[in-house]
Amino acid sequence: MVTMKELSDFPRPKILVSRCLEFDNVRYNGQVIHSQIVRDLEPIVDFIKVCPEVEIGLGVPREPIRIVKEKGNYRLVQPKTGRDVTREMDNFTDNFLSRLEDVDGFIFKSGSPTIGIRNIKVYSGETMAPVVERGSGFFTKKILDKYAGYPMEEDDRLRNYRIRHHFLTQLYTFADFRHVKDSGLSDGILNFNKKNAFLFSFYNDSIYRKMCDLVENARNGTGDDIIPAYETLLKELMQKPGDLESKAAIAQDIISSFDSSMSLPEKEFFKQHLQNYLEMRIDEDALTEVLRLYVHRYDAENLDNYTILYPYPDVLRMPGDSKRDKDYWSENK
Structure with missing residues (x-):
């Protein structure tokens, strides 16, 4: 019997989040900010x-601060108050x-002088002064130093489909890898590397080959603890997803693994679909x-090896345009 991947098949990630995003009225003006991705992830x-x-x-509400x-x-x-909170922060x-x-x-939260990630204004003085550069918030700068390479985004950028998809793919991959590290099982890293083969090859095949070399050395007993080196490569690999051509190549690789079982019409359909x-x-x-569809039909028993098709739970897939299926032909439209 073919089954879809369930929520229970995925790890439960741990995320550090700005309190003002959906949770508490802690913005300088006493507001709480709506964030769809935080709302989607919360359960x-x-x-x-x-x-x-x-x-x-500093309290709520409070006078704005700046760098x-x-x-x-x-x-x-x-x-407004002349207060310097550098040391406290x-x-x-x-x-x-x-x-x-x-x-x-x-x-x-984007734009925050403490917790914003990018493009934060830095002024030449406390008042009536121009912006001299842009960078990261005071708090976030140290986060970026300690957690370089981790999935990290701002609320406004996560409204974009591709950024959101990449972030969630990173997030669930890192959560799964955390469980691998915590398990202490020798075969954990081997299984992790194998089941993510298509996904990692799509992201960066040359880096993935280095990861495979580490795993092979560990399998042969010729390497030391490979987790630190493997994690470094994982962070490097997942900084940027592959392009359209890379995705098409991986799609062809997936089909090639069971195309001997496919009918000629199915092969022709996929060929045209890929060209589209x-x-x-x-x-x-x-x-x-x-x-x-093809994986469930021809290779369902190996579904765990297709993380590229199920990088995170389907409940987190971005909703389509709400107006897409609107009836524009009814009398009242």
Whole structure:
């Protein structure tokens, strides 16, 4: 009997998230920010919530703060009150990171001088001063240093389909790898590397070959503990997904593994379907659905080896355009 992958087949990720995203009214103006991805994830992940500005006692509501660069030094100040909270923020961040348990990813509020990831304004002075550069928030900068290579995004960018899909793929891969590390089982890394073969080859085949070499050395007993080196390569591999041609090549590899069982019409259909994908007449989801169909028909017993088709639970797939199926021909439209 063919079965789809269930929610229970996936790990439960741990995510550090900005408290103001869906959870608490802790923004400087007392608001809470809507975030669809946080709402979608909330029932099936473990969130660790943080608002650095509230944690150092700035309160809600509060006067805005900004990053100031003077004589090469960066400070975090509250222009309206003249308060300098640089030391408080540094101390809080260091203490927080020293206590932070293992996490698999991060979702932060964009534009925040403390928790924003990119494009944060840095001013030349406290008031009436121009922006001299842009960078990361005070809190996030240390997160980026300690957790380089981890899935990390801002709420507004996660409205984009491709960014969201890549982030979730990273997130669930890292969560699965955390379980591999925690298990301490010698064959854990071997199984992890095998079941992600198509996915990792799509992301970066040359790096994946290096990962396979590490695993092979461990299998032959010629290598030391490979987890640290393997994890370094995993972070490098998953920084950027492959392109359209790479996805098409992997799709062909998947089909090739059982095409001897396919009928000629099925082969011709897939060939045309793949060409439509390469010509951008259909999207990635359409290609994935056809691949899923063939895998379930011809290789269902090895479903775990197709993480490229099931990188995360289907409940997290981005909804389509709500107006797509709207009846524009009814009398009231």
